[in-house]
Amino acid sequence: MYALIVPASTPFVLLATVLGLSWWEDHILPTPPTEPDKAPAEAPFTPAGPAQLSELLSVDAALTRSVAGR
Secondary structure, three states: OOHHHHHHHHHHHHHHHHHHHHHHHHOOOOOOOOOOOOOOOOOOOOOOOOOOOHHHHHHHHHHHHHHHOO
């Protein structure tokens, strides 16, 4: 009989563990400050625009020509 109880209760034990950790994270752990103490020293990273798009198009056109030439 005990051999049936352990496998049947495993999902409930895992669910209780996850819910307990979630509650612990929400109520016990300290929350980060909502506003930073000072502004960042560096400017934020701005990604480069689509400058490499022309390179990709030329490679794509070259591949298309080589496939069409078969």
